[in-house]
Amino acid sequence: MPTPPPAPRISRLEVWGLLASLVLIAGLAVTGILAILPKAAPSPDADDGPGNPTATYRAEQPVDAWHAGRWYPAHVHSAASGRYFITYDDFSVSWHEWVTAKRLRKRSEPPRRGERQD
Numbered sequence: 001m002p003t004p005p006p007a008p009r010i011s012r013l014e015v016w017g018l019l020a021s022l023v024l025i026a027g028l029a030v031t032g033i034l035a036i037l038p039k040a041a042p043s044p045d046a047d048d049g050p051g052n053p054t055a056t057y058r059a060e061q062p063v064d065a066w067h068a069g070r071w072y073p074a075h076v077h078s079a080a081s082g083r084y085f086i087t088y089d090d091f092s093v094s095w096h097e098w099v100t101a102k103r104l105r106k107r108s109e110p111p112r113r114g115e116r117q118d
Helices: 012-036
Strands: 062-067 070-080 083-088 097-100 104-106
Touching: 062 083, 070 104
Parallel strands: none
Antiparallel strands: 062 070, 062 104, 070 083, 083 097
């Protein structure tokens, strides 16, 4: 009786490729599930700040934006329905956000050396 041929060997590279594919597929599945979950409601004081709620701003206007208890330099990128999309100066795009006028003020003089900006 003839012996059967040996089973094909799988190289380590093929194993790693298969594992990477499985991880990628699992990651995409989790991302898809997270995308359909309801988003958390924004904090009621998320748009609360010491700014003037009746002030208006225009696109490309330099402003100071209130965040976490202090003012940061920013620019109004666009405006719609009483809300302003701002870009913080020298911060990554992950910090850009929509705010109300209560979190904005016209750009003030830069603070003097060692002076807090609040």
